[in-house]
Amino acid sequence: MKQSRPGGRVMLRRLLILVLVAACFSVVLANRIVTSAATAGFETRIASGLSNEAVLSFPLIAAPDVSRGRADAAHIDLYMQRAIHAAFADAGLAFAPFSRQFVRLAEASDTGQVELLTTEPGFLAAWGVGLAPDVAPTADSCLVGRTLAASLGDPLPQWLHFGDRRCPLAGVFDATGRAPFWTLDRAVLRLAPPGRAMTGETFVWSGFLHSDGLSFGAERLREGLTPWIDPDMVEIWSSRDQAARAAEILTIYRFVSGTISGIALGISAFAIATTFTFSVSGQLRDIAIRRALGATQWRIMIGVQSEVAGLVGAGLGLGLVAGPYLGHLLLQHMAGAGVPGLSSEGSLAPQYIAGLGLLFLLTGLIAGLIPAITAARVDPAIILRGS
Amino acid sequence: MQLDQVSVRHGGATGRCVLDAVDLTLAPGERLCILGESGAGKTTLLELISGFRRPDAGRVRLFGMDPARAADSLRSRLRRQRMGFMFQDYALIEHLTAAANIALPLRLDGMAASAAHRHALERLADLGLSHLAAVSASALSGGEKQRVAFARATVHTPGLILADEPTGSLDPATGAEILRLILARDADAGRSVVVVTHNHAHCPHFDRVLVLRGGHLAEAGAPA
Numbered sequence: 001m002k003q004s005r006p007g008g009r010v011m012l013r014r015l016l017i018l019v020l021v022a023a024c025f026s027v028v029l030a031n032r033i034v035t036s037a038a039t040a041g042f043e044t045r046i047a048s049g050l051s052n053e054a055v056l057s058f059p060l061i062a063a064p065d066v067s068r069g070r071a072d073a074a075h076i077d078l079y080m081q082r083a084i085h086a087a088f089a090d091a092g093l094a095f096a097p098f099s100r101q102f103v104r105l106a107e108a109s110d111t112g113q114v115e116l117l118t119t120e121p122g123f124l125a126a127w128g129v130g131l132a133p134d135v136a137p138t139a140d141s142c143l144v145g146r147t148l149a150a151s152l153g154d155p156l157p158q159w160l161h162f163g164d165r166r167c168p169l170a171g172v173f174d175a176t177g178r179a180p181f182w183t184l185d186r187a188v189l190r191l192a193p194p195g196r197a198m199t200g201e202t203f204v205w206s207g208f209l210h211s212d213g214l215s216f217g218a219e220r221l222r223e224g225l226t227p228w229i230d231p232d233m234v235e236i237w238s239s240r241d242q243a244a245r246a247a248e249i250l251t252i253y254r255f256v257s258g259t260i261s262g263i264a265l266g267i268s269a270f271a272i273a274t275t276f277t278f279s280v281s282g283q284l285r286d287i288a289i290r291r292a293l294g295a296t297q298w299r300i301m302i303g304v305q306s307e308v309a310g311l312v313g314a315g316l317g318l319g320l321v322a323g324p325y326l327g328h329l330l331l332q333h334m335a336g337a338g339v340p341g342l343s344s345e346g347s348l349a350p351q352y353i354a355g356l357g358l359l360f361l362l363t364g365l366i367a368g369l370i371p372a373i374t375a376a377r378v379d380p381a382i383i384l385r386g387s
Numbered sequence: 388m389q390l391d392q393v394s395v396r397h398g399g400a401t402g403r404c405v406l407d408a409v410d411l412t413l414a415p416g417e418r419l420c421i422l423g424e425s426g427a428g429k430t431t432l433l434e435l436i437s438g439f440r441r442p443d444a445g446r447v448r449l450f451g452m453d454p455a456r457a458a459d460s461l462r463s464r465l466r467r468q469r470m471g472f473m474f475q476d477y478a479l480i481e482h483l484t485a486a487a488n489i490a491l492p493l494r495l496d497g498m499a500a501s502a503a504h505r506h507a508l509e510r511l512a513d514l515g516l517s518h519l520a521a522v523s524a525s526a527l528s529g530g531e532k533q534r535v536a537f538a539r540a541t542v543h544t545p546g547l548i549l550a551d552e553p554t555g556s557l558d559p560a561t562g563a564e565i566l567r568l569i570l571a572r573d574a575d576a577g578r579s580v581v582v583v584t585h586n587h588a589h590c591p592h593f594d595r596v597l598v599l600r601g602g603h604l605a606e607a608g609a610p611a
Binding site for chain 1: 430434437439440459460463464465466467468470472478479480491492495496539
């Protein structure tokens with residue numbers, strides 16, 4: 001049975017509890033969505049850690065043959081596959097490049113993505129690459145492939161811009177059908193001083209190493225690739241390293257998530273305990289009347305707790321509506337801000353929602369015990385005594 | 388109802404003696420008036436009878452049990468089913484309607500809301516107060532409140548009515564009307580009544596009058 005209709009201040013406090021519980025629940029749900037999006041990649045990495053996978057990444061300068069400019073993008077992939085095969089011929093290792101450095105020409109957005117490679121001026125002459133018009137390129141000037149040049153318009157622009165850098169466009173090179181340049185029709189060759197070819201930090205090649213059942217530590221991989229890649233410049237993350245790192249990050253995520261949830265629960269519990277204690281103190285007379293008329297202590301407690309449960313339930317309902325909305329809003333905002341490692345969709349398992357709701361409800365009921373016991377212990381004699 | 392050598396002290400064993408070895412017996416259907424000045428122990432006596440308080444010495448028997456020593460559930464059931472209460476300040480729940488207040492003892496005893504409401508309406512009709520059914524208790528006059536309180540005290544046909552200064556806040560005419568309701572021998576002829584008051588004018592209407600003075604039964608017997 002309902003205890004009594006509370007006064008205005010009590011109603012206001014209960015409204016605050018409702019909002020607070022809804023806010024806390026929605027924050028925890030939103031936090032869960034963001035966390036699940038952030039950890040999805042890590043969980044995949046941990047799971048894939050059992051497949052003896054490694055990530056290998058190195059700047060092009062670390063591979064001497066490549067840095068001399070005797071290769072284009074496809075050649076570098078081939079180069080790495082040969083290196084892996086030579087070093088670990090019996091292990092069944094395969095190399096799959098997953099990251100290449102691309103830039104976009106700022107002056108010609110319709111040209112799409114092109115590969116930017118840096119090479120020595122003498123290299124082109126040595127290979128007999130034809131230039132049009134016939135110019136003498138200088139250091140820091142650029143040459144563009146024939147197909148790319150066609151998309152830049154006629155006449156060609158004097159300058160090419162790469163982000164905040166620019167270099168004079170010296171001309172077009174024609175390497176059609178000439179190994180190893182057959183894929184460079186849409187490339188930009190940036191001419192560098194001798195000995196500094198392909199030294200830019202942006203020229204990083206990365207790839208996955210796969211093996212069939214064998215496990216390689218980072219040191220063994222590094223040692224095996226030494227003839228092809230400078231071992232001091234190559235970064236290797238073995239699958240186990242990745243799994244351990246991912247697990248660490250995941251632990252941090254879960255700790256932060258748990259802390260947020262705990263704080264939200266604590267705030268809700270505190271609000272429920274204090275507000276209902278206040279509420280009970282304002283209803284002493286009504287409670288005493290019910291006790292005098294024969295309400296048991298248990299019934300009084302149930303009455304208070306059912307009010308708590310109703311309020312928490314309503315708050316959970318509101319939070320269930322607001323939480324996913326807030327979570328996806330946060331995800332969009334974080335993705336827009338360039339936060340790495342987020343998957344596109346966060347998720348909320350029904351079991352998680354049910355469990356969390358139950359936890360909130362139990363916390364509310366535990367917090368409600370204090371005012372419920374206070375109410376149950378109200379002395380009905382205060383009606384007789386008038387105080 | 389029977390009280391045997393019941394004593395109550397306020398403030399522990401060395402505190403002030405409020406009731407000192409009081410003996411009291413109430414027969415079924417008897418209408419008892421307890422007179423006394425403020426501080427004489429009238430309210431304490433009501434607390435003992437209703438089970439709100441335990442005596443420091445002696446024994447209370449009510450409907451075959453000792454309410455002070457029974458479990459809360461039994462004591463509460465005794466109050467719900469066998470006793471009706473009236474108080475000087477009416478003790479109505481202000482935001483409930485008159486009908487809802489009257490239905491309260493029935494609801495506390497587990498009766499369905501609709502049935503309890505129907506009983507309450509019937510009780511109001513018996514008393515000629517049907518027009519008050521939907522009126523909030525806070526909007527009632529003092530006399531109306533006490534009539535509603537009487538309806539609440541009797542809606543479950545209790546065997547005992549305990550009334551604490553039921554006319555104390557009313558004008559003499561209204562007080563007399565309320566007293567007439569309380570003491571009427573109608574369908575509930577077997578109902579016992581204990582009224583605590585300091586108003587000697589009410590004495591002639593009771594079967595028996597007790598006078599409490601300083602915690603002692605200073606005088607007992609039929610009114611003059």
